[in-house]
Amino acid sequence: MARLGVGLIGTGFMGKTHALAWRNVKAVMGDAGASVAVPHLALLCDTPDRAAGVAAQFGFDRATSDWKALCADPAVDVVSITTPNGLHHEMALEALRNGKHVWCEKPMALTLAQAEDMAAAAKVAGKVTMVGYNYLRNPAYTHARKLIHEGVIGRVVQFRGWVDEDYQADPDLEWSWRAKLADAGLGALGDIGSHLVSLARGLVGEVESLIAEMQTIHETRPLPGGAGRAAVENEDAASVILRFAGGVQGSMVISRSAWGRKSRLGFEVHGTKGMVIYDQERMNELQLYVNEGDKAVQGFKTILTGPAHPPYGAFCPAPGHQLGFNELKVIECAALMRAIAGETADMDFAEALKIERVIHAIAESARAGGARVSLQ
């Protein structure tokens, strides 16, 4: 069977997750895209001091510290881009130019213009692209979407979303590139707000217009080595009120400075017959309320995911045994494999660009003091 040569750029948090996904996708999912090809870990790119060691650990054939060489390498068919956000644009373009498929982490880029550029390049190249909105892959989320689309909670009337972490909550945390517009672009909106937008779109459709505020909670941070303090140039938090194209109203709250929250990404969807609630911090659970039957036994149901929620069963035949974060990436990888095998990519650059438009619209509204911004 044909091999699909994998090139991985970046070996941090997301790099390792990509590597594990490539290692496991066939073993877990069987023939997901595998009728065409079996992933083969061909080439890994990192800094010269790390590349060889990590390649050995992750099981790649070879290592390099030259990402352009990786993009051009004939053994590479698909490039995983897991570097800091500011590098995505350049690397994705290079990979596409070399005729490679691209699996790129989110957000796509620092600016909307870069993201548009990437989507255009993908179209020209005719290669498969995928952006890493991995929470879309959680069987609990997928099932929530299915229930909503099947009308189990009736007509959807309101969306409430939240995404909070505390990685920038500590006032004494040192200043880093994350605080700099030129290196990080947006702050919480890019890092985590984009995930929330990805979930919202899947449930209630496109955002039509919004009004928003942003907040930089910690305005300066100490520079490393006691060299004074530097400004935080992007937002720690944002609040948004949305109108979706279908008439649903909604709101979103976003913070990277919310003490105690580690991966709190979730939503409530209100319908005329019921409600669905999800939170990634309990990623194997879904809450469902339906107004039916005797009032005396109505209540929110806590549904534990299991084989009834595909593709959970590919990981474990026993319900309630719990999938983990890394396994979401395996499911995403399977979707990418299927796209390479000819199915439609469900979160390609064109699709992910729509998410970028929303987070940049939030920033635009906030900079204009909460003025309405339309997305068409």
Added chain:
Amino acid sequence: MARLGVGLIGTGFMGKTHALAWRNVKAVMGDAGASVAVPHLALLCDTPDRAAGVAAQFGFDRATSDWKALCADPAVDVVSITTPNGLHHEMALEALRNGKHVWCEKPMALTLAQAEDMAAAAKVAGKVTMVGYNYLRNPAYTHARKLIHEGVIGRVVQFRGWVDEDYQADPDLEWSWRAKLADAGLGALGDIGSHLVSLARGLVGEVESLIAEMQTIHETRPLPGGAGRAAVENEDAASVILRFAGGVQGSMVISRSAWGRKSRLGFEVHGTKGMVIYDQERMNELQLYVNEGDKAVQGFKTILTGPAHPPYGAFCPAPGHQLGFNELKVIECAALMRAIAGETADMDFAEALKIERVIHAIAESARAGGARVSLQ
């Protein structure tokens, strides 16, 4: 010891709660205001068919169906007004004119002008007034406020509030006066949003400006008796983004059509050192996260209220045994008694007027498509 003659107008949900509070305040709280007077259930006003029976049940000396007579009755020192919102203004004015103290349910009135009128009348009359924002009385809330004011979570940076119920969630529910502007005034904002505003102010201060949206989820409702359908003239839901006077940013979401929510009124307050979370559906619990000590044992603490959270101990010496909703009204009644005895009333008409200003500002912003409205 002197007696404080109580007159009660209205005997529905809130009327009964007031009656129980008056019956219990001294037994529970001891000398809360009782050095001056002991409440005596003097006169109850309801419709002619109900007044006598309910007076006997609740333990009032006498009954009437004439609320003006009640306001003028010499045996009455304080008037509890628990009628539909549209009647508050007229009744409060009449009671004050007759030199009575007034305990009025929320919201104060249908319009901001009426509420202003009531506050002015109270000032002229020089009598004690109290508006029924009973959730302010929950020991869990009071303790949250204390923790925040003592700086346990550091500088407050963000407020998130929600209040959801489902009493108007059913599309097939019949049309009622609640749907009519002239009778009910605001919808969810008045009924429940006002409670949320009361909690927010106590924690983070006055609202400076806001942007908002409203939503009428069920645009018409069937008239009783199959007589067609009538319009719902007020809002089922609202979303708000706020700036507080002290620089805190915040958001609020409000719905009377949120399936499964029965009394979900709560908040998260984010600080630079921690977070406090409260929800009235688990009204005897408080969640607290503080960034201190070993990361490996940090987490949200679920604090069960007990005697360490006054005045819980007046109801029960054993922690975790659970107070109930009606007992919040006993605490409120004690605050009213203390005000009558000479302490400062903590939620009088002047104070409650500030809440009215916020909910009407929300409506104003929403009607203007989300334009910023300032409150000064």
Added chain:
Amino acid sequence: MARLGVGLIGTGFMGKTHALAWRNVKAVMGDAGASVAVPHLALLCDTPDRAAGVAAQFGFDRATSDWKALCADPAVDVVSITTPNGLHHEMALEALRNGKHVWCEKPMALTLAQAEDMAAAAKVAGKVTMVGYNYLRNPAYTHARKLIHEGVIGRVVQFRGWVDEDYQADPDLEWSWRAKLADAGLGALGDIGSHLVSLARGLVGEVESLIAEMQTIHETRPLPGGAGRAAVENEDAASVILRFAGGVQGSMVISRSAWGRKSRLGFEVHGTKGMVIYDQERMNELQLYVNEGDKAVQGFKTILTGPAHPPYGAFCPAPGHQLGFNELKVIECAALMRAIAGETADMDFAEALKIERVIHAIAESARAGGARVSLQ
């Protein structure tokens, strides 16, 4: 209408709760037993230094420090006994001898012999008796029982019960009468284990036999004033495995030294179709799982109590607004009123004696090293 004269002995935790129940039962419940009589707070008995003051606070006509006089007082029709356990026997007998109805706190007495004596005396006297197993009155519990008896979870196959508090968890807590067999009788079994047995019987019937262990976690405690240490003579904790008459198997765990638990009294009932779970620390909630319909939406439902769970609606017409601990005693008082009016007393001395038999059987088995003890 006739008045029912109430005499109250003891004004601590339970004394206040009884006083509030008597004050509120008619106002809340309307005609529950009130067609016959209206409770009237006639006489309160406490120590000489407290009696008059507390009587004034609670609203009793008169005060005394002579409990025998109270039992004989012609204005008293029913005696509430809320003194330490060691006094119940003597007081109940005296009240019955004087032709009074008796509402006695649990456990009935120090020894099984005393409890049997009390049941016999009640039979001879022909008066109404009631023992204070107030958790039986929780609408959440009542509804659980209804669901189980209606077969909603199928044939019951297993009972799991727990009751934990931490009032004796602190090793440095001073020695008190609670530690002394002659004054307190059983320890955790009497104080809280008896409540658990009351709930279990209501759900799955009588206990047929059991095996058990007990544990005195803190073997000595410091005497007040630094006067050395004294032995703790009764149990802090117990574990039990039960066979119920109907064939159900079960277990119970009990501790008064369980740090963090404040009022954790609850159960799981396993059936062939589903499961019901209840915990008093969230006393307004019930968990229900039923194996029906699509596996993909099965889960435990969290049911919030409301008017669909009588008599919740007598306290509040709005669901989810939360009853409190003290209100359980109002419901119990209503049951007592109905019994006095001619209905069957549902937890009289004869019935409560069956609970005593179980807790003493647990102690007996434990003292015999876990030997089986049968109850017939």
Added chain:
Amino acid sequence: MARLGVGLIGTGFMGKTHALAWRNVKAVMGDAGASVAVPHLALLCDTPDRAAGVAAQFGFDRATSDWKALCADPAVDVVSITTPNGLHHEMALEALRNGKHVWCEKPMALTLAQAEDMAAAAKVAGKVTMVGYNYLRNPAYTHARKLIHEGVIGRVVQFRGWVDEDYQADPDLEWSWRAKLADAGLGALGDIGSHLVSLARGLVGEVESLIAEMQTIHETRPLPGGAGRAAVENEDAASVILRFAGGVQGSMVISRSAWGRKSRLGFEVHGTKGMVIYDQERMNELQLYVNEGDKAVQGFKTILTGPAHPPYGAFCPAPGHQLGFNELKVIECAALMRAIAGETADMDFAEALKIERVIHAIAESARAGGARVSLQ
């Protein structure tokens, strides 16, 4: 670097989990044992119709349907045994006889005699063995153990354990080999009770004696194809009261017929200063209560696992992102690798035999009507 040849027998639930663990252990954990060898997936054994396909999917070099050949294959250094329980004994002995290391699923065997035989064979062979008590590997569990051993909750006084699933809850489920003593041995005790015993031992030490009951909830089950009904020969549920060697008392409840429970394996450990609670259905959380500081802010903390709880960080650098069930097996595999590299195996056949002794003692006590059984 040397390769460690892996042979896998069985490709069901546990077989796939072993395969994934072998695939990932080096990539995730880096040099865990890898200074000596890198796992290499050499040979997979399954039925003739499945072996080749699954070997290709899982990434094994070769396939066979002859497990004895696998045990003798020179390319195999370690044998993963994931077949039904009745086959473990024979296969483990064969592998050891051939000088292979053995990673065997739990329970070890059908009978205590077989398990003893296996432990003896391992000693003779001098090879590394490991039994699959994977829940011991959860960072939440490991951290609970650390907190307990460091005295954070003071002296341990009581253990409460539970393990419930519902895979045999349905009365209409067809009869299978699981119901047959000769094929399955013990029922719920072997399948899931053994896991609970593994956790208990790690926290509070060895069991000294116990009393217990068992229950066969569904006494017969329908045979496939409508061929009547057959008896269920082993237990669906058990309840146990334990004395641990160090004086701690405890209890365990176990059921494979508990509707709604999917992987509910957990415990409370009560200490003189606090309590720790864990439940596998929320495997990334730990509850901790410590009696320290102001009573007004005491409560159970919900700790979300993260990099502060090794080896979580090897899977993900961000806290709260959630590990999954399969990842526990990766941690177990790393422990096996380290044992092969010369460290002490922490759950070898000798150690696992102690767990077998406990579950068979439970069965023995139950068969004797709850008589005390000592383990020495």
